Amino acid sequence: MNHGTIQLGKLEHAVLEELWEHGANHAKGVHARLGVQRGITHNTVQSTLERLYRKALLSRTKEGHAYVYRPALEREAFLARLIDQVTHPLAESLPEESLLSAFVDFAAERDEQGLDRLQALIERKRRANSTGRDSE
Secondary structure, three states: OOOOOOOOOHHHHHHHHHHHHHOOEEHHHHHHHHHHHHOOOHHHHHHHHHHHHHOOOEEEEEEOOEEEEEEOOOHHHHHHHHHHHHHHHHHOOOOHHHHHHHHHHHHHHHOOOHHHHHHHHHHHHHHHHHHOOOOO
């Protein structure tokens, strides 16, 4: 799954979250929703969108005089790439059980239902794999 290293600054991450949460938008719209509350300029938002586009994390289409940006990956696919980026080098030197145990610990520490959600996701994945699909 290795698609290259993803390195994001706080503003880049906030812009991605904004687009995942509210859908495609142009720089003025992202600035209105995110930039104003953070006290940053339209140009800063525009350059952040451009950086995310160059990193292939956003796609864009020209509409009128402006580009409309949308995430190139769903949030889950993005998280999968981040996890792969972190765990892939470790997987070569650590026992698989250590990595899996860390995920279980993470799920358990989030809240009381974390392990239940993890178990449900595992069961859903097994069902999807047995039917040859990766869906719910």
